[in-house]
Amino acid sequence: MASNELGAPSPRQLPGHIAAALAGAGGGADSAGRPWAGRSLAGDDAKIHNFENDDGTASEAYLAAVAALRKGTGDEAGVVASLATARVFIPIVARLAEEAEGAHGLNADKQADMALVTLKAADGRTAMPAFTSTAALAAWHPEARPVAVYAARAALSAVAEGAELLVLDPGSGFTFVVRRPAVWALAQQHGWVPSYRDEELAEEMGRAAAGFPAVRNLELAPGRGVAALAADGTMAAGGGAGPELQVVLYLEDGLDAAGVQDLIAGLQSEWSRNVLFGERVDSIEVKLRRAER
Incomplete structure (x- = not known):
């Protein structure tokens, strides 16, 4: 008999416990709890990340899980599980703010804020890109600044941005999409089946x-x-x-x-x-x- 594919998933209301986790964890903030919005390109805001002794390479556990998946000896649940303690990089880009009117009616200097990057998936849903290494991020968007966060924090930020998908290493040799239920589980630091x-x-x-x-x-x-x-x-x-x-x-x-x-x-x-x-x-x-x- 026939196969019948249902339409694109509709946005789902966050369950109360996930909304509470989001509210209690700072929402769209970095690993230090500082909001993404309103950042400048100068001073401490220009630092790449706050993880000490981090060389910017991908998590070994994640690479091993992806290798097992591609060899047929692992599965996608193993890949998501490897993200539980992994550091990823979220790209932020400069967004030019409106010109302000200065003294004597002259335009004041424009202000550059930093903004999270989101994507549109093929089914129309919002997706957030994340990268397992600085090299992968630079290859995708040379001007984006990498901010290091734990993957659970990235998942919370995705929820805060209304993104239902977390896309790891888009444009690379292998892109892994973490779907909404796994994003929610990761955000709560729960296991996912x-x-x-x-x-x-x-x-x-x-x-x-x-x-x-x-x-x-x-x-x-x-x-x-x-x-x-x-x-x-x-x-x-x-x-x-x-x-x-x-x-x-x-x-x-x-x-x-x-x-x-x-x-x-x-x-x-x-x-x-x-x-x-x-x-x-x-x-x-x-x-x-x-x-x-």
């Missing part, structure tokens, strides 16, 4: 589907967008930005096209009201199969 391996989530979704007689069974699997394409053309089984979760529905015979669409819409409505689903699922696609008699 991909939705397609989440047994508790499968049970919740199965209970919701039990209210639809045409659904005989339900299975969760990795979506087509889980895989990521490296610059050398090889694929890795994780880090992609597309549909993360594939929901396989085993249906009774007898439903026409309209009935199938109504069924999927009803299921989506039921799932969307579930708190666990809202927190742990980023994007889904539905695959339909005929139930065996």
